[in-house]
Amino acid sequence: MVRDFRLLPIALLLWVSTAISLPWHAAAVAALATTLGVLGVLGLVWIVVNKGSTHSQTVVRTAGVSLLVAGVLLGSVAVHAQARASSGLPHAAQERMYAQVSGIVVMEPKVQASGFAQGALVLTVRVTHARIHNWETTYPGRVRVTIPREMAQGKPSPRYGAVISLAGSLSPSEPAERDLARLTASAPPAEVGAPGKVDTAVNAARTRLNELVQDFSPQARGLVPGAAIGDTSALPVPLADDMKISGLTHITAVSGSHFAIVFLVILGLTWRLPRTLRAVLVAAVALGFVALVHPSPAVLRAAAMGGVAILGLVRSRPSQSLAALCAVVVGLLVYDPWYARDYGFVLSVLATGGLVLGAGPIADFLHRPSRGEPFLPKVAARALAVPIAAQLAVGPVLLTLQPYVSVYSVAANIAAAPALFPATIFGLAATVLAGVWPLGALVCAHIASGATWWIAYVAQVGAGAPGSTLTWPDGPGGVMALAAVTVLIVGLCWRYHVSGGLAGLRKLVRDRVGLRVRDIIFRGARARVADTESGRSHADGWSEPRILAIKGSRAAGAVRANIRLLHRARLILALCVLVVAVLALSPTWLEPLRPGSTYGRDWSVASCDVGQGDAFVLRTAGSGTYLIDTGPPGAEIGRCLTALDIAHVDAVFLTHFHADHIGGLDQVLRTVRVDRIVAGPDIDGSFAAEAVRQSATHAGVPLSVFGEGELPLFPGVEVEWPTNEEVRYLKGRSDGGEDVTNDASLVVVAQLMGGADDPGPSVGVFLGDLEETGQSRLARHLNAGGSEGAAGFGTGVDLVKVAHHGSASMSSDLVRALDPNVALIGVGTDNTYGHPTARALDSYRGVGAAIIRTDLCGTTAVGKSAGGWFVVGDCP
Template sequence: MNRRWREEEAQAPIDLRLIPATLAVWAGALVGIATADRTSVAGLIWGSACLFLCLSVAVLRRVRWWPGLLAIGAAFVAALMISTIYWQSAATNPLTVAAGHGSWATLRLTVATAAEKLPSPFPVAAAPVAAAPVDAAPATRAAAPGGTGDPAQPEAEGTWLLSAQAQEAVVGDHRFAPAATISVMATGAIWPVLVPGEQIQISGLLAVDRYSVLPGVLLHARSGPIRLSRAPWWQRAAASVRRHLVQNASSLSPDAKGLLPGLVVGNTDGISPQLKADAKITGLTHLLAVSGSHFALLCGLGVLLLRRAGPRPAAAGGAVVLVGLVVLVGPGASVLRAAVMGGIALVAMSVGRNRSALPALAAAVIGLLLYDPTLARSVGFALSVQATAGLILLAPVWSKGLQRRGCPPGWADLLAVPAAAHVATMPVIAALSGAISLASIPANLLAALVVGPALVIGMGCALTGTWWAGAARALAGADQPLLEWIALVAHRLARWQSASVPWPASVPGVLALTGLLTGGLLALRHRRVRALTVAVITGAGVVLVPAQVVSIGWPPPGWVLVACEIGQGDGMVLSTGEAGTAIVVDTGPDPGLMDDCLTRLHIGTVPLVVLTHLHADHVGGLSGVLPGRSVGAIGVGPDRDALPAWRKVNELAAGQGVPVVGLPKGTRWASGGLSIEVLGPEGAFRGTDSDENNDSVVLMAHLAGIRILMTGDAQYEAQQQLLDDGVDLRADVLEQPHHGSAKVLPAFVAAVRPKISAIGVGRDNGYGQPSPKALAQLSAIGATVLRTDLQGDAAVCVIDGKLGTATRGAGLPAGSGKGGSGDGA
């Protein structure tokens, strides 16, 4: 029996001869870019001469493997020299030098890519009173200053970023031809309608692009673009197709409206932050924009339709589809990379000759790295190469194995492809995110049921949109259920609490994961191990999927406030009314619990984190909010007494590039449908029972027609100050001061008179919180009390103008509330 299994699974030997050269080129490019600022071309020449001298000695001694050594050494040296020359050429470009001085420039540019809307940390402009910057706040990349500078140019919401080739530059009295690719950041309605290939003239301030691998240039445009020449006809036609596709998708449901342009032409502007966050958790981000799988699928369809005409017409048809897709989507670097990898994956999956496909992949990687050494530091490129390698080496073998065991060919490919891609990319993804997605394979399997039809129908919608609007709208409507299925898979599986598990994002962690995967793949060659693995996966799926995915209905519809179950402390989340976006008020003591709460709410964008004061039970979970999310700013009150906590907040903020701002009384912020106003304190308290607690930021939030009062740990003195100032404290919802402490004034509760009170508190906390006194006051006015110790995550909802509540159920064990605030009730 064992012999039969070994014979069935015997595969042709894999051609690995180009792999060492590929790794050498990659390493050479990395070393060249990393050391280019300290290396001269002359030094490289001398080093290369020494290397070839050593290889020559090996040749003279008739070392058997000298041809391989010579090839590997030549590949490394070639990549090293090319990357160094690239870097130094960029660094010495006069435009780069001018950018280092922040010079004003007028440039003649050729647009290289369509403008991409940058995610703004504050979707709605801040209200008239701005937040005050805090000293020593960490620096962040500047947004485009001012407007377009052209009074005739209408303003557009958001900031746009595009790449362009600088043909001519005027800096001061100097005119020169820089021949450099730069980034342009600007605001204005004209930028998103520029077409790649157009020549324009603009003026603005030059700056160093710190996000570029090579020394780069960023132009902050201060004028509207002057069009000098039109784009080529094929670029104009492609732009028209993209524009009409967005228009025809505008009548679809919110998720489908964003997914259709994203899936077909890579336009992700309409995809909600919530869907992006869920897709990231479930490993479906490759479906939100054009990837190698899109090229492979559509080119494969072209080859299939022309197969009867013979291999050459079929290959030519596939090539035509490939070129057409590149033009349609746009000639960006990621698109060209996806086209190359998709073409190789198509060859591998169609001919089933992984022996030939792997050398083709290696040759493509070598060529791409020598053409553009910056790809060596591109995470997207690394993931594309790994995914393609998985499709070449693993997917055909697994698919054939499934077919031998009775699985239909189509279903075998459906199961093998996402599993192979996930396993191949797992080490890099774990290194980036610090987590392993357990939901990725089932999510991709479920999404794969509709991706092909959705992409084909969407492409039909795009191609008919410019000349037959009725047909395009009908196709968009037909595609909507398929697109909604993809979104549903992402949303549902992201709610599974075990959708991702933590993994060390370090070199030892990556090496350990790689070793485990390699050992697992080798172990799966044995029949009994395979049978045991199938049994475990099947059992886990039968038990966990219904329990963790189907039954969970969180977050509830219409939620405006959620008190997170984070133990003894406060972690409050205020919805902005926009999917995936919320303001966080305090972060609790535990980063993991705070991150879990935000993940359950599908929050990917946090315009503002408010830290009411610096006690550990309010700021300890900050590191669970910042990584992996778009955070606009961290707002703080006057409390600076807890110096270690203050330093930690600034360290975390600096590490994530998030500014720290002060929130003095009168500060207003707005984001989406949410607006907040800081009511107090007027300044730092001194000589009270607890100055730190009384220094808590108190704010009033307005959303969906209701008022929400957030109080932190404000005690008697702070409450009395608000009453003395005559502040309108009336609110529908009250965050109970100091976790339901007894230190609350009856006059304060009477002034607020909330319908609902939310109390962030841990079980068996040892402080007697919430106190019977506070609960009695709330009962006397008929307020509904939400407690995180008894009810878990607790939500306040507004549906059809009516106020309601929903709870998720307590999940933390007894005793989880001990520790925390450090002061009693």
């Protein structure tokens, strides 16, 4: 089939110009739209007055039409920008004003899993009325609402589609963000209007499905609703991370594959009905499915593509996949310009574009002749080409979200693909039947849970396999490098099919690029002969799509005719099974060889640069290796441990339950072998503490929480603070409504390893995030005698990890009591908290301590030698 590229330049030009101009003022957007339109008109005028070559006229005509259409359509962005500015909400947010807002809940409320608002309820509200002082607006923009944890706990979440009223302080959203502003609620929201009939039915169906799987295993509670309707509210955090590493997150992000499965089933069930009636039924199911999963940008993109396919079915014409995709992109960007920067929309379009343009050449390459026969059978080549093409297409964008490349994503997608069909279909069946036939719904849910068990297993094996992620440079340079690698891989696949030099390449791009998605799902595309099996054919030679049906005799004939290819496919399958089995067993000899650390071997404490957070590795006189805190979520802690050549950690100490200290725990558990986790006291039963417990259980690592039994003993390391009396004091403050999480930090004291020329140990103290009150109480504890435990705290201190990133809430008495030689500060570059403060820096300089900060030095290792302390890093 010849691909229709005419809409491609229009879609690309509109997409790029829209994404760039979103943060601009309305007048600037209008100027850009006018400029594009004028350039397009000039190009078309040039064609009329200039009698150049046919090739030149074709190029200029394409560019002129693209510029003109993009300019006209970009006018919608200017209209949106003008209306957005005139609403007044962005200006009020810049001034951080107090607002009263009424609106419709348009995003399923979710609990914030990490960050400084951990445990808070987050939702999006489409404004119907807002009042700021004496000024009002009814502009229907969106506001992102955060309901603090203490307000959200114990109260029902606002229902999707309900009208709620709430008040709170506004703050500005990020540039080009879809939301007009952010609002932090000062009181729980009040529901002033019930959801509509459709939303009420959808909410009830989603609730029934979650209740149906309530007693299932953790993976089923999260994945059955996730694979069926995209509800990930009960998905365990470790499993979500495993799916991200294995490249399986699309299973719980309803998009094109889910619509294809639903359409396939409906077309199969209605194959005897008239074509128009089949199209109507498929359209009705598609609309119902969109309502059930909620209309996110990726869902709307998939639904719109399905609408084009339905139109082709009604008209008895084959659809043009690339042209349909471009038309959908243009239509949705005109409808809502903020889709241009929506990650879900971008990933969905790129994945589909990768299938349309890249899977065909990749499949041809895998099916290429090798020693007189195809390297892979055509079916196997196409099955393998689909995840490869999709992963290559979305790889550069995923790099902006996660600074690594998933190594086993293609293999994981191939292994999990057979389970996606039953997980989706039986999950949807359970959703539909739950309200009318509970027993049948329960049976369907159990079948779906069996399929999701396999998906979860594949995700865990893929994430836990050695080298599951390939660290890749982040930033624009890393994205461009990965994009270049993607182009190179696809280019190598094309090379095997290019003949006649440049002319052959042009012919290939014009005639053969693209995956015939319809031919995979259905049999029957263009045919020059009548379809003898169905008896249906058309004047233009195209036969109606129908479900693949292979009779037994034909299958047997295919086996006999392709026995050598099947032998090769069987060998490849056996190798894949062997690899999966080896990875699942994870033998010790499979651990990858690690390059030597550039930080040497003589250091005793390393400060990991994890941004605004704490993560410190210490090596003790007892030959132990310990990690104090893990930093915020992200790959930074994994990079640090790899750079330091750390493969095993005796214990991870989590000083307290804040995301900038515990967020990287799952990454640590994937990067190194951990023997035990020790956590600070859980004063108020926080959501973060439960997340730590789940992570430890998932990884099979013992967890000890201060105050819940005896803590294990480690040679040369002990927890000095808090005492049991201090914990009782903190609980009393917490019961009074005070947040004491920082003051509940563990204070860890260690005898640090000496250097080669100075083998004597030194003492290091790690203060977590103690505030001024906690530091003062610790100072009094030390002045009263303190502890003369295994770490030798009472004999003096050589090194201190400064409390709370060097905040102004500090005790000078504690600094003088410790009197360290070295002060380490974990702090992010250009953080908004002003850390470290002048007060903290002056206090430690006043006792003669050398200050080492991660925002200035990056990851740094320090150690003691005969001449004093040495530093390995990039400190200025």
